[in-house]
Amino acid sequence: MVRTPLTPGERERGERFGVLLREARGGRSMVEVAAAAGVSAETLRKIETGRAPTPSFFTVAALAYALGLSLDELAASAALPVMDGSEAEALSA
Amino acid sequence: MVRTPLTPGERERGERFGVLLREARGGRSMVEVAAAAGVSAETLRKIETGRAPTPSFFTVAALAYALGLSLDELAASAALPVMDGSEAEALSA
DNA sequence: TTCGACCGTGATACAAATACCGGTATAAGA
DNA sequence: TCTTATACCGGTATTTGTATCACGGTCGAA
Numbered sequence: 001m002v003r004t005p006l007t008p009g010e011r012e013r014g015e016r017f018g019v020l021l022r023e024a025r026g027g028r029s030m031v032e033v034a035a036a037a038g039v040s041a042e043t044l045r046k047i048e049t050g051r052a053p054t055p056s057f058f059t060v061a062a063l064a065y066a067l068g069l070s071l072d073e074l075a076a077s078a079a080l081p082v083m084d085g086s087e088a089e090a091l092s093a
Numbered sequence: 094m095v096r097t098p099l100t101p102g103e104r105e106r107g108e109r110f111g112v113l114l115r116e117a118r119g120g121r122s123m124v125e126v127a128a129a130a131g132v133s134a135e136t137l138r139k140i141e142t143g144r145a146p147t148p149s150f151f152t153v154a155a156l157a158y159a160l161g162l163s164l165d166e167l168a169a170s171a172a173l174p175v176m177d178g179s180e181a182e183a184l185s186a
Numbered sequence: 187t188t189c190g191a192c193c194g195t196g197a198t199a200c201a202a203a204t205a206c207c208g209g210t211a212t213a214a215g216a
Numbered sequence: 217t218c219t220t221a222t223a224c225c226g227g228t229a230t231t232t233g234t235a236t237c238a239c240g241g242t243c244g245a246a
Contacts, residue, residue, distance in 0.1 A: 003200050003234050013151070029222065040205055045223070052203060056233085057153040058106070059203085061168040071164035075154040095229040096204045122192070133235055138194075145233060149203085152233085 006053055014053020017078040022048045024067040037062040099146055107146020110171040115141045117160040130155040 006014075025033050025048075034044040039059055046052035047063070064071050099107075118126050118141075127137040132152055139145035140156070157164050 003202085003236095005201065010151075031222080041223090042206075043204055045225095046203085049224080054149040054151055054202075054233090056147040056203070057150045058103075058147055058168070058172075060150040061164075061172070071154075071168055075151070075164055079151075079154070095206060096231050098231065124192080134193095135236080136234055139233085142194085147203090147232075149233070 011050065011053045013078055014047075015050035017053070017074070018048040018050045020069075020074060020077055021063060021067065024069050033063070033066055036066040039063065104143065104146045106171055107140075108143035110146070110167070111141040111143045113162075113167060113170055114156060114160065117162050126156070126159055129159040132156065 021044075030044050030048075031041045034041040037044070037059075039062060043052065043055075043059070044063065047055050047059075060074070061071060063069075064074055114137075123134045123137050123141075127134040130137070130152075132155065136145065136148075136152070137156065140148050140152075153167070154164060156162075157167055
């Protein structure tokens with residue numbers, strides 16, 4: 001075996017990651033953000049929809065810069081499973 | 094044209110990026126750091142030598158975590174051309 | 187010298203990222 | 217109605233990332 005296919009967990013992480021980018025994009029259009037980051041709109045759409053679950057580092061860095069996001073927070077948010085309000089409250093207690 | 098080949102500038106950026114990782118690794122062995130990050134030693138070596146100039150985001154995130162590096166600082170350091178002491182002094186003046 | 191642990195290179199293999207194209211759908215506006 | 221803008225999808229093409237294997241070099245210890 002030469003290159004392990006992406007695991008379901010990695011694909012789910014890609015979906016969470018895409019949701020984060022989409023939320024950060026807000027009302028701005030895909031083409032606008034993609035152009036600001038220097039990537040194609042198709043690439044941004046695939047990342048946001050989770051169909052490109054493991055994008056390259058510099059692609060993500062350019063998008064994060066265009067969106068005003070921190071790479072460290074982005075990685076932490078996508079790596080950790082989602083947590084709703086009650087879970088966060090239970091943790092902080 | 095479907096996928097633009099990497100430009101020389103992108104390859105140089107990959108080399109600078111690899112140097113940063115190698116410096117951060119210090120005296121630790123490739124095998125140790127690669128295992129801690131969950132990637133193969135060959136992959137880490139290719140990234141450090143610049144032969145894989147655009148690694149995936151989560152691969153870099155895992156390596157940065159294993160090395161105690163900030164993804165934001167890493168991206169900024171690799172994106173900007175290297176600056177020596179005199180240039181930094183001229184900028185700060 | 188021999189052994190072992192690293193590091194490096196090259197070949198090989200396969201999956202995935204990126205990009206372009208055409209088509210479809212929806213909503214807002216003239 | 218017609219046009220425009222936006223987003224989604226399928227297909228296609230090409231490059232690259234990731235991983236495994238084999239081999240060679242270097243260095244320090246036995």
